[in-house]
Amino acid sequence: MPVYSMTGYASAQHSTANALPNADSRGPAAAQLGLEIRSVNSRFLDLTFRLPEDLRQFEPTLRDLIIGKLKRGKVEVRASIETTNASGVPEASPKLLQRLNSAQDSIKSWLPLASPLSVADVLRFAASEQSGVRDWSEDLMPLAQTVVKELLGARQREGGRLSSMLSERLEQLRALAAQATPLVPQLVEQQRQRFLDRWKEAMALTEGSTLPEAAQDRALTEATAFAIRIDVAEEITRLNSHLDEIERLLKKGGEVGKRLDFLIQELHREANTMGSKSTALELTHISVDMKVLIEQMREQVQNIE
Incomplete structure (x- = not known):
C-alpha cells in the first residue's frame, strides 16, 4: 500500500451546452459546473464545503464520498456554477426585472439612502435564476468522483x-x-x-x-x-x-x-x-x-x- 501525503489539489469542470432553455434569440444558455478540492495537513479529517445554494443539498453525499476515501487532512471543497447564453452574458428575463424593480422600490420606501441595484447585481440574479432550473444530481457526483480520484493521485x-x-x-x-x-x-x-x-x-x-x-x-x-x-x-x-x-x-x-x-x-x-x-x-x-x-x-x- 502506498504512503499518502495530506497535501494535494485537484479540480475539474463539466460543461453542459444547450442544457438550459433560453428564450433569447441569440441562442440557448450554457452552464459549466466547476469543482475543486484542496487539502493540507491536520491531525484529523476536517471538511469544509463552499457550495452555491443550488448545490447545498449535495453536501451530505459529497461528505460521505470524501470520508470514504480520506482519513486525515484539512480538506476544502469548492463548487461553482457559471451559466451564460450564447453571447456570454446571462440574460435577465422581463419577469425577473419586474421583481427586482418592485423589490428595489419597496426597499427605498423604507431606506431612502440604500444604493440602487447595479448592472452587475442584476446579472448575478439572472445567472442564479438560470442555474436554478437545472437538476445537477446527474452531473455533480460523477464529477466529484473524478476530482477525488485525482486528489488521491496527487496525494499519493x-x-x-x-x-x-x-x-x-x-x-x-x-x-x-x-x-x-x-x-x-x-x-x-x-x-x-x-x-x-x-x-x-x-x-x-x-x-x-x-x-x-x-x-x-x-x-x-x-x-x-x-x-x-x-x-x-x-x-x-x-x-x-x-x-x-x-x-x-x-x-x-x-x-x-x-x-x-x-x-x-x-x-x-x-x-x-x-x-x-x-x-x-x-x-x-x-x-x-x-x-x-x-x-x-x-x-x-x-x-x-
Missing part, C-alpha cells in the same frame, strides 16, 4: 516523494549510528582510566607506587558507575530499532502518519540523550547531526496521512 505522488526523502534520512541516520557505535567502548575505557589517574593524583602517590587495595576498589567502583552514566550503547540500540520500525512502516504504507510522528519523537529523545551523556566532541557532533536530520524528518512526517 506527494507521499511517494516524502517516503523517498525519509528513506534517505534513515540511511544517513544509520551511518551516523554506525560511526558512534565503536566510539562507545573507547570512551568508556578512556573515562575509566582518566578517573583512576585523577584518583591517584588526588592521593598524591608517586610513580611506581600502588594504591591500597580498598582505595583501588573504591576507585574502580566510582569509575564503573561513571562509565555506566556516559555509556550511550543503549541509546544507539533503541535508535536503530526505531529506524527499523520507520522503514517497515514506509514499506507497509497506508495510515502511518501518527505512528511515524511518535517514532520521530522517540528518535529525537535518543539523539538528545546521546548528546547530554557525551564526553567526547566527536560524539557530540554526531548527536547534533542526528538531531538536524530528525528535525527534517519531523517536518515531512507532519504531512503524511
Whole structure:
C-alpha cells in the first residue's frame, strides 16, 4: 500500500451546452459546473464545503464520498456554477426585472439612502435564476468522483516523494549510528582510566607506587558507575530499532502518519540523550547531526496521512 501525503489539489469542470432553455434569440444558455478540492495537513479529517445554494443539498453525499476515501487532512471543497447564453452574458428575463424593480422600490420606501441595484447585481440574479432550473444530481457526483480520484493521485505522488526523502534520512541516520557505535567502548575505557589517574593524583602517590587495595576498589567502583552514566550503547540500540520500525512502516504504507510522528519523537529523545551523556566532541557532533536530520524528518512526517 502506498504512503499518502495530506497535501494535494485537484479540480475539474463539466460543461453542459444547450442544457438550459433560453428564450433569447441569440441562442440557448450554457452552464459549466466547476469543482475543486484542496487539502493540507491536520491531525484529523476536517471538511469544509463552499457550495452555491443550488448545490447545498449535495453536501451530505459529497461528505460521505470524501470520508470514504480520506482519513486525515484539512480538506476544502469548492463548487461553482457559471451559466451564460450564447453571447456570454446571462440574460435577465422581463419577469425577473419586474421583481427586482418592485423589490428595489419597496426597499427605498423604507431606506431612502440604500444604493440602487447595479448592472452587475442584476446579472448575478439572472445567472442564479438560470442555474436554478437545472437538476445537477446527474452531473455533480460523477464529477466529484473524478476530482477525488485525482486528489488521491496527487496525494499519493506527494507521499511517494516524502517516503523517498525519509528513506534517505534513515540511511544517513544509520551511518551516523554506525560511526558512534565503536566510539562507545573507547570512551568508556578512556573515562575509566582518566578517573583512576585523577584518583591517584588526588592521593598524591608517586610513580611506581600502588594504591591500597580498598582505595583501588573504591576507585574502580566510582569509575564503573561513571562509565555506566556516559555509556550511550543503549541509546544507539533503541535508535536503530526505531529506524527499523520507520522503514517497515514506509514499506507497509497506508495510515502511518501518527505512528511515524511518535517514532520521530522517540528518535529525537535518543539523539538528545546521546548528546547530554557525551564526553567526547566527536560524539557530540554526531548527536547534533542526528538531531538536524530528525528535525527534517519531523517536518515531512507532519504531512503524511
